[in-house]
Amino acid sequence: MSLSLHLEELVYQADSCELFERFADLPGAAFLDSCQGAPRAGRYDIITAQPAKDSPQPLSAQASPAQCQNYFAELGQFQRERYAGINSAADLPFCGGLLGYLGYDSGMGLQGLAAKEDDEAHGPPLASLQAYDWCIVQDHLLRRAVLVSLPTLAAAERQDYLSRARAARTTTASSDFVLSERFSSNLEAAEYREAFERIQSYIRAGDCYQVNLARRYNASYQGEPWQAYRRLRAVAGAPFSAFLAMAEDSALMSLSPERFIALRGSRVETRPIKGTRPRNMQDPAADRALAEQLQSSSKDRAENLMIVDLLRNDLGRSCVPGSIRVEQLFAVESYPTVHHLVSTITGELEAERSALDLLRDSFPGGSITGAPKRRAMEIIAELEPHRRQHYCGSVAYISADGRMDSNIAIRSLLCHSGQVLCWAGGGIVADSDCTAEFQETIDKVGQFLNCLEQSLKPVDKH
Template sequence: METTTERAEITPTLKDFLNLSRGPKAVPIFLKIPMGTLDPPSVFERVHEGRDSFLLESVKGTSQIGRYSFVGSRPFRVFESKHDQIRIREGLYETLIQGNPFSELRRLLQETPMVRMKGLAFFTGGAVGMIGYDAVHFLERIPRTARDDLQIPDLYFLFVDTVVVFDHVEREIILAHVPMLRRRPDAEEERVRAYNRGAEQLKALLQRVITPASKRAAQSDAGPKDFTVAANMGKEDYMEMVRRAKAYIRAGDIFQANLSQRLTAEIGDLDPFRLYKVLREINPSPFAAFMDFEGFQLVSSSPERLMRLHQRIVETRPIAGTRPRGRDARGDQAMSAELITNEKERAEHIMLIDLERNDIGRVCDYGSVSVDEFMALEEYSHVIHIVSNVRGRLHEKKDLFDLIRAAFPGGTITGVPKVRCMEIIDELESVQRGPYTGSIGYLGFNGDMDLNIIIRTFVIKDGRAHVQVGAGIVADSDPEREYLETLHKADALLQALKVLEDEGGLPAHGG
């Protein structure tokens, strides 16, 4: 048996809900079931409905960075923007406006303030989606001269009032719903109707969660596939880009910059979710995601958190310093020892910790910012990283959007100083980054937030899978070694394609 529903009761009761919902804030309702043998990908297959569905999954991690996974579909609102053009879809209605997308996103999120329920210390409703790297143009004055070849929105968010939550520590699945009280929130009959509608929705969702997904027929072209991979620049082109960055370092413009190249594979009608399932097995990560958006998909195995905001505590978890895994345990030990004692890597990591401290310090209480985990080693399927954790307390007059403005995009994937590095990135990289080095995650109705950094991620559009990979350049960087580092970071993703190539692509996932 996958799970049991014997004790699945709606919490709070109607009586408690009516008492809690007398104020201006929304009140979530929920039910819990044992996780059993269910996992996030299988539940995603059962509850997703076409496009605009999401899976935020902690495949690997600890109780601190990998406790929860989230699944959702059927958003009541879809928000997307490109430059200052904003498109909002609600059911059959569509609104087009012009303006700052962050300001509009803040306005929409603040329409539904939510109370904090005891026992619900996680995301239960809000906006789930993506902030692309190029959204930085609304946060800083950065040139926009690189070619925009992908033509993907700068921001794309799904507003959801119903979420399936996996608690990997308690081994529970929580189905949560936020009843919307829009017309007469003070009227008791309106609140009773909202509660009853929400309870029925949770019961219907529960049946979908516990019912295996039907298998779709195999694709007609499920024969052998050849996923030829091409880079948007040659090895010498990348090394010349490194040399030009080093010239900026010698001139005193910058201390460190992250420079990337893009690899593209022709994948035709390969099912993106199948690719996600293979990738999560090859490279399990704490901040993985599958985002099924209108017109494109994101298949992510990101190891890095940009920032988390929970009950006004801010955390950012910079990764800087990389080596390939060894062939065995002894090889891993040798690589780890070389990495953690390498003066260049240590200096670069400390410099980026200082950048992150300064970024979040702009919006945190004075004296509250500290490094509570310093230069730990984390092993992933193909690489070893140096990781630290920085914490602070958000100032009472600041919110999650102030934190985004202060810390987005991450310093580990731009450089030091950040703004000048982004100007140089725009000059040296031939195409706009699009989603790469932006963020995937959630913005909660309750004011909480968790965002990853979009690295180790496929961007899938028009039958192509794009992977962008970078390296941190400092004064004594060796151009060839930095080029090879970018390829090491792509290894797990290219291996996932190779698995599907050997298996002939495999059929689409169930509905």
């Protein structure tokens, strides 16, 4: 049986943040943000909230490798059964379906590895993809906004969402986001150098070719994470950004420039980033020189090529043999804070494979692990002091009509239990320079940290 979507046209708004704020008080509010006005902005924004009561249960922070494998199998069964017969929405990226995040540590389980035992072992779930029966899509190319709902959504609920979307804008009081201390890192220079040298010894021994080593920054805060997201978005907007309100007043903020995997029909695309230079916005000539230096760097090109080969192999588990193509290699893309070296790989999904099969068999993304993937992940777990949690996982949706898109959750911050966590990393290869790699972990998120530290004020504990 074929089931049709219900579409209601809305007044297009250039700023989707204002529209999202009308739904931000609802449980599970989510905003997939293409960051209009930023360099390389995307086309669509997606807003939704209030997941269905029969949504899949999140994957516990204490999940075993077997439970991680079962989680993906259960998601696949849920998707097939709940959305059977939904018509494709030809000009809409998402029409309701599964939406949420996959934490990096759920990928440990997929590789047969146990997640690191640390203070975060009792933190937020490793993964949570919830079922949404409606969404608002803003198409910034066609300047069109539409509320899309599945046949399962009750008419009264649809009317409530329409009323919210069409209501006059009101200013509501909200608690600003305030840090109570400056950010500190779990790997300072001497500790980072020790980990760096350990990776070099593994490379020399032939254990691996590349390992992505990350530092975590943290600070305590009070107030609304949404206010922090709006400030960060203004200085570092990127096309695969997202704000997810989570349980227990937690939130995930992602200002990611990197697509993980997209699926449209049977066409698969991944766009790994590997290679970075800071921007120099005060001197256009110097900024161009930095981009040209990145483009011509043999070290960065070799690093990028390693990950391209790894991803070709990952896609080969789900795509038609012979269909995988490298469409673009070593393209420089410039964002508000950094230049990146980006490649594009495509393939054709095999007929018997689903979006969730593709996602499971490629996760986590090779651009944030290293090569070979499993060994690199073992080394990361050995050398990084804490779990990565959401960092280097993915914010993703699998639409009811089978489409999928996902980011690599770099440039991401997790707000949980009064702490805001932010990570930055880079790929270590045989000819890496420790000082330069350490500086890269500052260049990638330095503006994020500075932006939030402007709110710094002592917190009254009485």
